[in-house]
Amino acid sequence: MKFQSLFAGASICALALSASALAQDEAVSDAGDAPQTEDGEVEYIAIPDARRIDSNTILVRADRTDSGLSLSDYTGSATIVSAEEMEQRQVRDVADVLRDVPGVAVSSVAGQTQLRLRGSEANHVLVLVDGIEVSDPFSGEFDIGTLQAEIGSRVEVLRGPQSALYGSDAIGGVVAYDSRSFSGFGARIEGGTNNTINGAARWGYNLNGFDVSLSATVVSTDGEPNARPINGGGTRDIGRDSYTVSGKIAVPVTDNFALRAAARYIRTEGQFNDQNFFLTGPTFGFVVDSPETRFENEAIYALVGAKLELADNRWSHDLSAQLADITRDTFGAFGPSNASEGDRLKASYVTSYRPTGGHSITFAADWEREQFRNATPGGFAFNGQREIENVGLVGEYRYAGERFDFSAAIRHDINDRFADETTFQVGAGFNLTESTRLRASAGSGIKNPGFFELFGFVDGRFIGNADLTPEKSTSWEVGIEQSLLGGDATLSATYFDATLEDEIFTTFPAPTFVATPANRTTDSNQRGVELALSAQIAEQWSLNAAYAYLDAEENGVTEVRRPESIASAALTWTAPQEAASATLVIRHNGSTEDLAFLDPSFVPTRVTLDDYTLVNLNARVRLAAGLYLFARAENLLDENYEQVFSFVSPGRSVIAGFEATF
Template identity: 25%
Template sequence: MGTLTYKKSYKKSYKAPIKLSKIAVLVSSVLTLLPASMATAAEVEETITVTGSRFDRSAEQQLMVINTIEREEIERLNPKSVADVLEILPGVSVSRNGGPGQNTSISIRGSNSNHVLVLIDGVKIGSATLGAVSFNTLSPENIERVEVLKGPRASIWGSDAIGGVIQIFTRQLKEGEWFASTEYGSNDYIRGTLGFGVNHGEGSTSFSVNHEQSDGYDVYNGSDVENDDDGYQRSSFSLKGSQPINQYWQALWNAQYDKGTYQYDDTFASGSADESDYENYLWNLGAKYRNESFISKLTLSQSRDYNENFRGDNTNVPTNIYETTRDQINWSNQYTVTNGLILNGGIDWSREEISGDYEQNQRDIIGVYGLLQQQWNKLLIEVAVRYDDVENIDSELSYNTSLAYQFNAQWRLSATTGTSFKAPTFNDLYWPNSGNPDLLSETAKNYDLTLNYQVDNLVAYVSLFQNQVDNLITWASTGEMEVRKPVNINKAEMSGAELSANYQLFNLEHQLSYTYLKAEDTQTDEQLIGRSKHDFSYLLSYEWQQFDLLANYHYQGERYAGYGDFFDSYQQLDLSVGYHIDNRWTLRLKANNLLDETIISAKNYLSPSRELFFSVNYQAF
């Protein structure tokens, strides 16, 4: 199998039309994304690569389900949060404590939200105390591409990758390329974004800045006590660059800084003034060596997750401070032995350090991994093994075994099995007076069978999956008064089917995805909280002369809320209309929740009602 390419069509008098094709199926198969139009147009070939094995590879070399979203697709979606981007993907479920500035959790194929590894430009982010990622602090305006890997990838990435991996890549521009945009909308939402690139010799560095704020609305409907609006504001800055040193060596760097505040309503509805401030950052320095058959990359990075909570009438003194600092060193290598044999391997080291009155406030984690991929005619095989040693916790050996068979140009079948784990958080282990330092890591075993189909104007796949999780950590009573401690007692199983199809005809592009999920506690046979059995999305994209239209319909089945209760199912329709004045200026009108549905995905928390936004965008590329 050769390099995967697709042909992108565009009209010479305008910029390349914004396509929504890449969301569908980068799944262990030969997937050729198709023209957005059947009209006469100039054609440009572009190679699609994804980084499921840490290095760029064509989609035909991947043996797991990978969905991607590109910058031009994000612009048409005009999201207000990263969760808005992820929610349109099959198998990805979002739970919100309100709108875009509120706490948000992401689940992949029914996994816990803390069973999803999140990376920004290769740097792991998130809290080591809670084990969660604050998606509400991230701005979608600084994102170039998102990749979502389905299934366990601990054999490549280490801890947390039980449900999958979310990789976020920030924007990079060259000299003469720049963009600016402004937006105003419902709840006094205001946004301003600016980005530009500069060259230095043969290298370049891009800079981007974004600020947005909203007066918000009352997110909590469980009490009449806290009936105030819950607004937010956030600012972000990012830079990303590279510099060739010679024909083999390249220097790489990137950094991101996020700062903001958001008001929220706590579940106790005490009527206090609840507010949270955050100030997060990451930076990454790297060197990359490449020749015809060997690639080696060494990176040094650091990330910080910092949050201050304020409650009560005194908003000048924080009642709680949470901080995680994570230092990382990663050395990864890829050697192409022959056209059909590829070897990967590397070492990862990280040190997690937290603030607070904990028995232990730091730990080191070291992992060593290796991967072999072999192509024999129509058969592709991949085996990966990784050993992780987590300080003061048991060590873990993870593996992945995958194979795919290409029947013909249209059909491909792939199968994967693998193990994964998540190390206990600092709260689980060392929370003052109630932590349990004897905890084991949560572990999982996954099975996946995926069938792919491709013809001239249709790309589709259906994937059957099962994920069995053991040693789940649950806070349970110790029998001593009201003392509760975390213990490894729960087991869960998530199984189901995921279907995605991308069909194109003339200027219309249809994208459909459906997920059936059965997620249960295997000890009680009770449905897992926050999961729904049925999830359906349909995106319709249309282009006509200077206009583009995107209709995004999402149906979420009822979710289990615990104690025999369910959150009602809902349907949401978003509509985006863009007018391209020329190849640089674009006006866009976006309507969210056009049907004005009452949407509740977390107990007593309301998602936004109908909203309207208008933006003006300029870009020079």
């Protein structure tokens, strides 16, 4: 492709730029200049996508270093949801707050919550939790519904291909959850509708670079029916219990050498309903009450790392290793029905040199091995172990000037199963005035087929295709950010255009019509507009709003589960001295196409899911120093809606509780 070759060449040239090319511009301050709390911790300021033109908003996942990157210097599209915003909206499931990020579509059923960025597929999104890749090697994606918000946590979202920095899983973008440093003790307990009881506790100690924290969350609910009330059905409650324990530690060995480690354990148990695929009856293809069907998911994640700073902290060396071990089991009326075991080992070396003048040059090398075993009982599937290895080499150049920013990255992946691939990313930003910033970027992405697609899971129901080739994407975007009202409001607008080749889809070939994946011979196109507004509209009032329009089509046919329009608004009132606060959140999801299996041939038919609007309202009152009473109502108007065909979503719920911090 001429377009790809052009920008890949530009990336290579950019890596060779001399550090003196733009040395006349003054360097922008880094994370060390960011505002700090009383205990010296960096205070992260978050303005979703629409951003103030300063260097004090820190984006820590936009490059491969952890030294921090000014959001105002970033040349792509990014959103930060701060710990303050998470607290204001009383976020418990991280997936919920991602609905407020422009370009993010969320669809959820019991046992699986998916993210789609800018019309990409759910397995095109790389999810990082405290720097650890958390996707399941079996499906190639992470069930974001299992990620519970810890006290003080924050989220970053990078939209558009990030494969040049992060490899295959980041073809659509990156979602990074960070539990952050925490000094002191915090706990909350709450309960309400559907016998819901949630709890969280966090302890941390931070002094002179030594940082340690422990956290635990519990979510338990009896739930409610998720099947339509057809022929007396739709009465079985679908509940879940989720437990998370995590910890982090950072130890400064010397002034320029530090060690770190992080670990997380997640266990989720819950009920789910099957679809009726018996050939007779009016509920064929619909979700029906399915007694005794349930799932158990368990995941262990860990990371260890060491960092060395040389040349007055301008040259860093970071070596890390991480693992992920995920098991998934489902059960039916007659015992175990499906099971999978997946694990990932990854080692990374990242070195970055930051000379004077706002320049930085980074090199990274990744080694990754993924293993998978289909543990489904009954002899209906191959139960042996499969394995895939990958080596990735990354080069990146960044320049952050007083008015002009530039970045370029290139990555070469060496695959043991697929052809080697090269991806790129290049972007530039220019401060036209003190209040107006223009930016543009282009990039390519790659997504290797997953174990599920290559090898299937149950013979006779889904047959794998070992001849699949990777999906490839090329995209570009342009954006403008405008500061208004003397900096009290910021508006941003972005237009993007992406083309996906060799898209993997499910086909049902005759004469058996058994499902199997294949690569499309036609292109999938995604283009759209993202708008975001952040405003301090009065001394005690703030507003964050977002809107995204998406046109996602494959060969002229609308892609499923990608709503054309998504909008959200969060209005927050805060009393003087923060003695009380209240937040109203409105989220609108436009109508969307989905697939329904209503024909005994199992060839899917297309259906349209109605649009819906969710209204959430919460309030919080300080009873004493460090002690708060809070309450919230979710789906306040009791909207009846479906995110996936025939799966009814939860109705109104009311929760109340206490929170204490010391």
